[in-house]
Amino acid sequence: MNPLPIALTGLATGAGLIIAIGPQNVMVLRNGVARTHVVPIVAVCAVSDLVLIVAGVVGLGAVVSGHPGIVTVATVLGAGYVIVLGLMAARRSLAPTAIASGEVTSRAGSRSRWAAVGAALALTWLNPHVYLDTVLTLGAIANSHGPEGKWAFAIGAGAASILWFCALGFAAGKLAPLFTRPRAWQILDAFVAVVMLAVGATLLASL
Structure with a gap:
């Protein structure tokens, strides 16, 4: 089995799930623009994703070993979920919005480092969608690729998380003017929609 195509699938799927705009990404972008506490915030978001991805691979794998039929149910649910995300992204791409400059920069520089880290932890671990995205x-x-391919998929998904948060946090100062334009979010959401719908269709076809 060649792990590279599976890892690339994990990279694309992880990117599609992570890139969709949400409060966590807005916080990373805002602090990146203000150049405050970027390193700890990026580290919290990326490490949290890695922990959740591994938990999903290991935990679900353990359950599947005792109840093989669960993988079919989980695959159907996962396919349905990513298809819904794809449709939502497609809808957003038809009516794009932008992050206003004032919203991006407001109060970002007034937080202490620990307050910023606490906010990043809360936005990550108290968000129910993160468990649907990563763990389930x-x-x-990942487990649909079998015991040999699941870790290649997980490595790809983890790489997507690290690359995205590093790019968003450290390049935000230059990207912020771009992402105040609706067109930029429209292109990004269109990419997310294509990836999610393709992954959902592939999952359903594998049953």
């Missing part, structure tokens, strides 16, 4: 969805898709 990515875990189900």
Whole structure:
């Protein structure tokens, strides 16, 4: 089995799930623009994703070993979920919005480092969608590649998380003017929609 195509699938799937705009990404972008506490915030977001991805691969794999039928249910649920995300992204791409300059920069520089880290932890671990995205969805898709391919998929998904948060945090100062334009979010959401719909269709076809 060639692990590279599976890892690339994990990279694309992880990117599609992570890139969709949400409060966590807005916080990373805002602090990146203000150049405050970027390193700890990026580290919290990326490490949290890696922990959740591994938990999904290991935890779901352990359950599947005792109940093989669960992988079919999880695959169906995962496919349905990513298709819904794809449709939502497609809808956003038809009516794009932008992050206003004032919203991006407001109060970002007034937080202490620990307050910023606490906010990043809360936005990550108290968000129910993160468990659907990483533990259930990515875990189900990873395990659908079998015991040899699941870790290649997980490595790809983890790389997507690290690359995205580093790019968003450290390049935000230059990207902020671009992402105040609706067109930029439209292109990004269109990419997310294509990836999610393709992954969902592939999962359903594998049943």
